Amino acid sequence: MRFEGTDTYVATPDLMLAVNAAITLQRPLLIKGEPGTGKTMLAEEVAGALGVPLLQWHIKSTTKAQQGLYEYDAVSRLRDSQLGDEKVKDISNYIVKGVLWQAFEQGKPSVILIDEVDKADIEFPNDLLRELDRMEFHVYETRQTVRAAVRPIVIITSNNEKELPDAFLRRCFFHYIKFPDKDTMGRIVDVHFPNLKKDLLREAMEVFFELREVPGMKKKPSTSELIDWLKLLVAEDIPPEALRSKDRKTVVPPLAGALLKNEQDVHLFERLVFMAKHNR
Amino acid sequence: MLIDFFLHLKAKKLPVSTREFLTLLEALKEHVAENSIDDFYFLARTCLVKDETHYDKFDQAFGEYFKGVTQIPGLDADIPEEWLKMMMKKHLTPEEKAKLEKLGWDKLMEEFKKRLAEQKERHAGGSKWIGTGGSSPFGHGGYHPEGIRIGGESTGNRTAIKVWENREYRNLDDTVELGTRNIKIALRRLRRFAREGAEDELDMDGTIAGTARNAGWLDIKMRPERHNKVKVLLFLDIGGSMDDHIKVCEELFSAAKSEFKHLEYFYFHNCIYDYVWKDNRRRHGERFPLWDVMHKYGEDYKVVVVGDATMSPYEILQPGGSVEYSNEEAGAVWLQRMLDTWPRAVWLNPEPERLWDYRHSIELIRTIFNSRMFPLTLAGLERAMRELNK
Numbered sequence: 288m289r290f291e292g293t294d295t296y297v298a299t300p301d302l303m304l305a306v307n308a309a310i311t312l313q314r315p316l317l318i319k320g321e322p323g324t325g326k327t328m329l330a331e332e333v334a335g336a337l338g339v340p341l342l343q344w345h346i347k348s349t350t351k352a353q354q355g356l357y358e359y360d361a362v363s364r365l366r367d368s369q370l371g372d373e374k375v376k377d378i379s380n381y382i383v384k385g386v387l388w389q390a391f392e393q394g395k396p397s398v399i400l401i402d403e404v405d406k407a408d409i410e411f412p413n414d415l416l417r418e419l420d421r422m423e424f425h426v427y428e429t430r431q432t433v434r435a436a437v438r439p440i441v442i443i444t445s446n447n448e449k450e451l452p453d454a455f456l457r458r459c460f461f462h463y464i465k466f467p468d469k470d471t472m473g474r475i476v477d478v479h480f481p482n483l484k485k486d487l488l489r490e491a492m493e494v495f496f497e498l499r500e501v502p503g504m505k506k507k508p509s510t511s512e513l514i515d516w517l518k519l520l521v522a523e524d525i526p527p528e529a530l531r532s533k534d535r536k537t538v539v540p541p542l543a544g545a546l547l548k549n550e551q552d553v554h555l556f557e558r559l560v561f562m563a564k565h566n567r
Numbered sequence: 568m569l570i571d572f573f574l575h576l577k578a579k580k581l582p583v584s585t586r587e588f589l590t591l592l593e594a595l596k597e598h599v600a601e602n603s604i605d606d607f608y609f610l611a612r613t614c615l616v617k618d619e620t621h622y623d624k625f626d627q628a629f630g631e632y633f634k635g636v637t638q639i640p641g642l643d644a645d646i647p648e649e650w651l652k653m654m655m656k657k658h659l660t661p662e663e664k665a666k667l668e669k670l671g672w673d674k675l676m677e678e679f680k681k682r683l684a685e686q687k688e689r690h691a692g693g694s695k696w697i698g699t700g701g702s703s704p705f706g707h708g709g710y711h712p713e714g715i716r717i718g719g720e721s722t723g724n725r726t727a728i729k730v731w732e733n734r735e736y737r738n739l740d741d742t743v744e745l746g747t748r749n750i751k752i753a754l755r756r757l758r759r760f761a762r763e764g765a766e767d768e769l770d771m772d773g774t775i776a777g778t779a780r781n782a783g784w785l786d787i788k789m790r791p792e793r794h795n796k797v798k799v800l801l802f803l804d805i806g807g808s809m810d811d812h813i814k815v816c817e818e819l820f821s822a823a824k825s826e827f828k829h830l831e832y833f834y835f836h837n838c839i840y841d842y843v844w845k846d847n848r849r850r851h852g853e854r855f856p857l858w859d860v861m862h863k864y865g866e867d868y869k870v871v872v873v874g875d876a877t878m879s880p881y882e883i884l885q886p887g888g889s890v891e892y893s894n895e896e897a898g899a900v901w902l903q904r905m906l907d908t909w910p911r912a913v914w915l916n917p918e919p920e921r922l923w924d925y926r927h928s929i930e931l932i933r934t935i936f937n938s939r940m941f942p943l944t945l946a947g948l949e950r951a952m953r954e955l956n957k
């Protein structure tokens with residue numbers, strides 16, 4: 288099994304190598320990078336390219352490691368026992384399988400996505416060390432051990448909100464998705480809009496990368512914003528000339544709302560444009 | 568040869584572990600990388616470096632080891648004096664700084680140059696190895712000095728200067744995450760659990776009692792999960808001599824912000840007087856009288872002051888002693904008022920504990936705080952949290 292990128296996803300050589308290292312050595316791959324650089328999408332694409340199921344676990348601040356293994360729904364069981372339901376005799380009726388369990392029992396390769404691991408409590412990654420290492424865990428209620436016959440490919444994403452423990456990091460391959468350079472970005476856009484007019488692309492990219500350079504932005508526009516914006520430009524049939532201006536800094540580009548989602552950034556940008564106009 | 572590479576990375580202070588090195592060997596054995604050096608570079612990086620902020624350092628070390636293209640620039644390069652001054656501050660230990668403070672600049676420079684000569688290699692931390700557009704790290708290699716930030720910083724004798732003009736201090740950045748993990752764990756000692764909010768947890772004891780009372784028919788009781796409800800009020804010294812400690816303060820601030828739901832903070836400069844502020848850019852316009860702060864945030868707040876307590880004793884003892892404006896009442900009076908409101912308040916000092924005895928102002932504040940001053944280290948933080956929990 289080897290990952291070479293897909294028709295819908297542009298992977299740079301270093302990213303491909305990291306993915307293949309994780310596939311070959313069967314260790315988790317930790318992916319970091321600015322928002323919108325395709326971290327979550329990577330797991331989907333890897334699963335798609337390898338033709339294996341994808342099991343997604345989206346982490347929230349309240350997520351506990353145990354929930355990835357299984358949960359024992361004691362409350363339902365109590366209720367059922369009061370109602371005299373036959374089900375109650377078998378405790379396994381009340382064991383709810385988590386994402387890891389589901390992956391472990393596939394019996395064939397699969398991809399587990401643990402998305403935004405940094406959202407959880409700082410102890411969360413430590414609580415999963417053993418399970419990810421050995422790909423097995425014990426279910427106390429039913430006294431069974433769940434073990435993966437085939438080790439799943441584990442892709443973990445982080446937005447850097449919290450630092451991850453060293454013991455966890457040592458067990459992972461790590462890749463930081465650098466923000467795409469113009470070349471790579473051109474290829475990404477091409478994947479989404481194969482028939483985009485060359486001059487529109489060129490102008491749009493210039494506006495986009497200039498906007499990213501504006502100092503003091505709270506949220507720089509990322510790949511996904513660029514894609515959204517291009518979608519609008521195409522839908523509204525905006526001509527490339529509308530993006531071109533002698534001094535680009537003195538006009539707000541059309542439909543800029545798709546690029547700047549933070550109100551403060553919009554104000555900041557408008558102020559800069561306003562100042563540039565007056566200083567001419 | 569690869570072992571040497573590994574040791575080289577270690578010598579360059581990259582936090583690589585044996586386990587990760589073995590992973591690299593295993594990956595090579597499995598032919599994850601083809602024979603190209605580019606592939607090997609990517610593979611080594613994904614195995615050994617777990618933090619993108621270390622990528623630069625890794626690139627540099629990798630380049631050096633595999634006969635990178637250029638040499639480290641020697642000391643003969645034209646380095647601006649201001650920059651040397653800044654580097655010196657980084658390279659000397661606090662004791663050395665304290666000892667040298669009296670010698671004067673020339674002597675200091677001489678000492679520093681000697682030191683740099685000894686540490687040529689480490690000094691090269693200021694250069695980085697450039698790749699070409701990320702496609703190949705081996706393209707046009709070359710070193711360039713980086714981080715030359717000149718101006719704005721008064722390296723001189725800060726303590727005695729009376730600063731009347733409006734200085735701009737930057738706000739602490741609470742998005743810094745480096746090293747905050749350990750700080751967070753230490754801060755966790757400070758907790759006061761309470762149950763509030765949605766009832767989403769089974770109350771086992773309550774359910775048993777309820778069920779018994781119900782003659783065996785189930786009476787399920789739910790309750791909200793336990794949350795840390797501790798309320799924290801931070802006072803942060805900013806500017807002047809605190810600039811040397813900005814990193815650790817940002818880490819603390821950042822950790823505290825994410826650890827405590829109820830966190831309030833104010834800034835001050837050197838000593839606390841009749842007002843504090845929340846935004847360093849607008850501090851002359853937006854002041855918060857300390858009286859109001861004391862009334863608004865009652866005794867249930869845990870108060871932590873962060874400052875180096877390094878100033879002229881006048882700034883604590885004399886009315887009008889502030890370096891910034893003419894204060895009617897002495898700093899000591901205000902500090903005492905704070906302690907009347909929050910008797911358990913602690914002071915965290917980023918200066919090393921062993922230097923405290925040499926600074927009169929530290930001694931003064933420590934006395935006012937009844938010895939509840941702790942160094943801003945992990946151990947100190949833990950002691951402080953224990954004190955606050957009492």
Ligand SMILES: Nc1ncnc2c1ncn2[C@@H]1O[C@H](COP(=O)(O)OP(=O)(O)OP(=O)(O)O)[C@@H](O)[C@H]1O
Nearest residue numbers: 295296297321322323324325326327328475510511
């Ligand atoms: N390399 C790429 N190839 C193709 N499309 C991409 C690529 N990178 C980003 N995109 C586009 O950007 C969108 C956002 O990607 P994704 O949601 O995976 O980002 P993310 O890094 O997970 O962001 P967040 O940190 O906000 O979760 C994708 O749906 C896709 O349209």
Ligand SMILES: [Mg+2]
Nearest residue numbers: 326327328444
């Ligand atoms: Mg995502």
